[in-house]
Amino acid sequence: MEAALKLVEPIQPPSSEGYRVLARKYRPTKLSEVIGQDFLVETLRRGIGENRLGHAFILTGIRGTGKTTTARIIARSLNCEKGPTPEPCGTCSSCMSISQDRSMDVIEIDAASRTSVDDIREIIDASRYKAVSARYKIYIIDEVHMLSKSAFNALLKTLEEPPPHVKFIFATTEIHKVPATILSRCVRFDLKRIESPTLVAYFKTLCEQEKVTYEEDALGLIAKAAEGSVRDGLSLLDQSITYGTSHVTTAQVRQMLGLSDQGVLLELFQIMMEGNIAVALEKLRYFYQEAADPLRILEDLLDLTHWLQCLKISPSLAQEVTLTAEKREKGLELAQALSIPTLTRVWQILLKGFEEIKRAPSPQKALEVIIIRLTYLAPLPPLSELIEGITEETLEKKKS
Ligand SMILES: [Zn+2]
The missing domain is CATH 3.40.50.300 (P-loop containing nucleotide triphosphate hydrolases)
Incomplete structure (x- = not known):
C-alpha cells in the first residue's frame, strides 16, 4: 500500500x-x-x-x-x-x-x-x-x-x-x-532562520570542497539575500558558480541579485549630502544605464539611511560579515559626518517620495525631483542647531 x-x-x-x-x-x-x-x-x-x-x-x-x-x-x-x-x-x-x-x-x-x-x-x-x-x-x-x-x-x-x-x-x-x-x-x-555568518562559513567550506574560488564579499551578499534559508542560499550559490564558471565574484552576484551597486549608492548619498546637484543627477544616470527601477533605487536609499542611522548609534554594526569592505569603510565615514536629525530628515523625504514615485506618471522624473530636494535640504544644519542659532541671534539683537 x-x-x-x-x-x-x-x-x-x-x-x-x-x-x-x-x-x-x-x-x-x-x-x-x-x-x-x-x-x-x-x-x-x-x-x-x-x-x-x-x-x-x-x-x-x-x-x-x-x-x-x-x-x-x-x-x-x-x-x-x-x-x-x-x-x-x-x-x-x-x-x-x-x-x-x-x-x-x-x-x-x-x-x-x-x-x-x-x-x-x-x-x-x-x-x-x-x-x-x-x-x-x-x-x-x-x-x-x-x-x-x-x-x-x-x-x-x-x-x-x-x-x-x-x-x-x-x-x-x-x-x-x-x-x-x-x-x-x-x-x-x-527551526530557526540560519544566521548570515553561519551561512557564509558554510558556503566557504562548500566552495573549497567544490574547488570554486570566491570573493568573500560575494558570499556575504548571497547569505544576506537568502534571508535565513539554507536552501535559497545554496540555490543562489549554485547559480553564481554556474554563472561565473567556478569563480564567484561580488560584481556577478550583485548583478544576479539585481542589487544596486552599493558603492555608487553610497557615493550618490555623499554627493547629495554635500549639496552637489549636478553631480548627484549625473550619478543617478549611472543607475538608469544599469536599468535600475526608480522605486528600487529609492528603497535602497531608504535602507541605506536606516543603516547609517543604526551605524551612527552603534558603530560595531560595521563589523557585520555580510557587508562589503567598501560599504563598511564608506558607511562609517558618512555615519560619523552626518547627524541623527539630518538622517531623520532624509528618511522623511525619501518616505514621502516613495508614495510620490508610485503615483507619478514618470517615476524617473519624480526620483530626480526627490534627489534635488534632498540635495537642497541635506546640507542645512540640524534643526536643533538652527534653533540654537536663532536664539543666539535673537539674544544678540536684544542686547544691541
Ligand atoms: Zn545505519
Missing part, C-alpha cells in the same frame, strides 16, 4: 555527467552535519541517544531551514541498525534504503496533495502492521497544516493511542494552522 503513496522529492540517482546541485549533494545525513540549529540538534541528540523521544514530532520553520532534512535524519537515526543513534552509520541496509528513498518503513507524504480523510485512513490502516524490516514504521507528513479537518480528526485517534512501532514526524511552515489537539500530542521543534 505504501508503494502507492506519493513520495516527496524523490532523491535522484547521482548524475554521472558532472554538476549536481549543492543542496542535494551536501544534504546533511546526520545531526552533526546540520548547521545553525544548535538547540534542536542538542535536544534531538539527547532524545535519540537516551531513546526517550515521543512518538510524534512536529518541525516548524520558514522554508529552506531544513525541516524535511531533519525529518529524514530522525528517521535514519531511529531506524539505523546500529541505533537508535544520533549519528546513523549510513552503511547498514536501513540507512541505505532511506537514503535511496526505497525504505518500506519510512513513508513520506506530501499533505499538500493528499488532504482528504481517505488519504489519512489509508495511512492509519497501514500503521497497524509492524515495520517490514526496520525498528519503526515512520510517517513523515510534509506541509501537515494542509490536511482537512476530518483528516486531522482521523489522525488524532491514532496519535492518542499510537501502536508502539509507529512514529510520526510532521513538518509545516504554518504551525498556527495545525489544530491544538494535534499540537498537544507532538513534541515541537522550531
Whole structure:
C-alpha cells in the first residue's frame, strides 16, 4: 500500500555527467552535519541517544531551514541498525534504503496533495502492521497544516493511542494552522532562520570542497539575500558558480541579485549630502544605464539611511560579515559626518517620495525631483542647531 503513496522529492540517482546541485549533494545525513540549529540538534541528540523521544514530532520553520532534512535524519537515526543513534552509520541496509528513498518503513507524504480523510485512513490502516524490516514504521507528513479537518480528526485517534512501532514526524511552515489537539500530542521543534555568518562559513567550506574560488564579499551578499534559508542560499550559490564558471565574484552576484551597486549608492548619498546637484543627477544616470527601477533605487536609499542611522548609534554594526569592505569603510565615514536629525530628515523625504514615485506618471522624473530636494535640504544644519542659532541671534539683537 505504501508503494502507492506519493513520495516527496524523490532523491535522484547521482548524475554521472558532472554538476549536481549543492543542496542535494551536501544534504546533511546526520545531526552533526546540520548547521545553525544548535538547540534542536542538542535536544534531538539527547532524545535519540537516551531513546526517550515521543512518538510524534512536529518541525516548524520558514522554508529552506531544513525541516524535511531533519525529518529524514530522525528517521535514519531511529531506524539505523546500529541505533537508535544520533549519528546513523549510513552503511547498514536501513540507512541505505532511506537514503535511496526505497525504505518500506519510512513513508513520506506530501499533505499538500493528499488532504482528504481517505488519504489519512489509508495511512492509519497501514500503521497497524509492524515495520517490514526496520525498528519503526515512520510517517513523515510534509506541509501537515494542509490536511482537512476530518483528516486531522482521523489522525488524532491514532496519535492518542499510537501502536508502539509507529512514529510520526510532521513538518509545516504554518504551525498556527495545525489544530491544538494535534499540537498537544507532538513534541515541537522550531527551526530557526540560519544566521548570515553561519551561512557564509558554510558556503566557504562548500566552495573549497567544490574547488570554486570566491570573493568573500560575494558570499556575504548571497547569505544576506537568502534571508535565513539554507536552501535559497545554496540555490543562489549554485547559480553564481554556474554563472561565473567556478569563480564567484561580488560584481556577478550583485548583478544576479539585481542589487544596486552599493558603492555608487553610497557615493550618490555623499554627493547629495554635500549639496552637489549636478553631480548627484549625473550619478543617478549611472543607475538608469544599469536599468535600475526608480522605486528600487529609492528603497535602497531608504535602507541605506536606516543603516547609517543604526551605524551612527552603534558603530560595531560595521563589523557585520555580510557587508562589503567598501560599504563598511564608506558607511562609517558618512555615519560619523552626518547627524541623527539630518538622517531623520532624509528618511522623511525619501518616505514621502516613495508614495510620490508610485503615483507619478514618470517615476524617473519624480526620483530626480526627490534627489534635488534632498540635495537642497541635506546640507542645512540640524534643526536643533538652527534653533540654537536663532536664539543666539535673537539674544544678540536684544542686547544691541
Ligand atoms: Zn545505519
